[in-house]
Amino acid sequence: EDAAQLARFEARVADEERIEPNDFMPAAYRRTLTRQISQHAHSEIIGMQPEGNWITRAPSLRRKAALLAKVQDECGHGLYLYAAAETLGTSREELVEQLLSGKAKYSSIFNYPTLTWADMGAIGWLVDGAAIMNQIPLCRCSYGPYARAMIRVCKEESFHQRQGYEIMLTLARGTAEQKEMAQDALNRWWWPSLMMFGPPDAASSHSDSSMRWKIKRFSNDELRQKFVDATVPQAHFIGLTLPDPDLTFDEAAGHWRYGTIDWEEFKQVIAGNGPCNRDRMATRRKAHEDGAWVREAARAFAEKRAAAKTA
Ligand code: ACO
Numbered sequence: 001e002d003a004a005q006l007a008r009f010e011a012r013v014a015d016e017e018r019i020e021p022n023d024f025m026p027a028a029y030r031r032t033l034t035r036q037i038s039q040h041a042h043s044e045i046i047g048m049q050p051e052g053n054w055i056t057r058a059p060s061l062r063r064k065a066a067l068l069a070k071v072q073d074e075c076g077h078g079l080y081l082y083a084a085a086e087t088l089g090t091s092r093e094e095l096v097e098q099l100l101s102g103k104a105k106y107s108s109i110f111n112y113p114t115l116t117w118a119d120m121g122a123i124g125w126l127v128d129g130a131a132i133m134n135q136i137p138l139c140r141c142s143y144g145p146y147a148r149a150m151i152r153v154c155k156e157e158s159f160h161q162r163q164g165y166e167i168m169l170t171l172a173r174g175t176a177e178q179k180e181m182a183q184d185a186l187n188r189w190w191w192p193s194l195m196m197f198g199p200p201d202a203a204s205s206h207s208d209s210s211m212r213w214k215i216k217r218f219s220n221d222e223l224r225q226k227f228v229d230a231t232v233p234q235a236h237f238i239g240l241t242l243p244d245p246d247l248t249f250d251e252a253a254g255h256w257r258y259g260t261i262d263w264e265e266f267k268q269v270i271a272g273n274g275p276c277n278r279d280r281m282a283t284r285r286k287a288h289e290d291g292a293w294v295r296e297a298a299r300a301f302a303e304k305r306a307a308a309k310t311a
Contacts, residue, residue, distance in 0.1 A: 111274030124164015
């Protein structure tokens with residue numbers, strides 16, 4: 001990497017130009033994008049499990065159809081994201097191997113169990129709500145293929161968020177037991193959703209460079225605050241209580257101030273010790289092994305086609 005190339009790259013980023021796969025980019029930029037995009041892809045794929053758990057038990061045909069569509073969307077998001085990551089030069093096989101071997105991370109949030117139907121509401125409302133908050137700015141990411149993938153992903157996430165909120169609204173307006181179920185799901189998903197935004201800014205190792213390179217447009221804490229500010233009134237609207245005794249509205253700043261996040265829990269979950277980490281990975285590995293014949297058949301078919309073309 002020579003100094004002139006680097007300076008030109010920095011200038012293009014500063015000018016809001018998109019960096020494309022064949023353009024020069026510093027090795028560290030390529031590395032951090034490959035890490036972030038592939039982790040994002042893994043999160044979408046692992047993220048199919050907590051909700052997949054409820055497809056067979058959805059309370060009506062309409063709910064089942066929406067949930068099925070949502071889980072399929074997540075699979076699609078994973079596939080676009082692997083494709084975007086591959087443009088940086090690492091193959092999908094290698095990226096998947098990093099997930100299966102435990103070398104690559106995926107979002108902490110998907111290591112929590114889905115105990116009741118209300119969890120489908122809480123995940124759509126909170127988890128997809130947090131995902132949108134984080135992903136809308138990624139539509140302006142300096143790396144073209146990632147930014148473009150995010151546009152469609154965000155549109156679909158927005159549908160997911162609404163279907164979740166509508167489930168919560170329906171339960172909150174239902175019987176006392178249904179309302180209690182919704183409250184219990186909110187109690188369990190609230191804090192893990194705040195952790196999705198990553199460690200506090202002071203502890204975020206990649207933030208400085210990612211902000212400078214315009215991969216990230218807002219810091220972890222900024223996005224977390226935006227999410228809290230958007231979500232608290234939504235909880236109040238449906239008559240649910242946030243499980244945070246320290247939550248107060250700061251009139252002067254116009255922000256909801258929240259209590260202390262349990263970062264020890266976050267550390268444990270990303271270290272593999274969350275309530276469902278082992279189960280999620282075992283399920284993923286089994287699905288991968290069960291799909292081996294499909295990959296083999298696709299490879300054999302591609303080889304045959306290539307041979308037919310050259311013949
Ligand atoms: N779960 C698991 N790991 C996390 C989480 C989380 N919620 N937040 C941060 N980390 C990891 C980072 O990956 C990094 O580890 P690494 O160096 O081994 O890769 C470490 O903690 C330090 O964090 P940061 O320096 O803050 O990392 P980064 O700058 O990448 O910011 C963030 C983290 C905000 C999650 C960023 O990567 C991002 O915006 N990713 C794209 C969105 C995404 O992946 N969403 C997935 C969930 S949404 C969904 O799938 C529906």
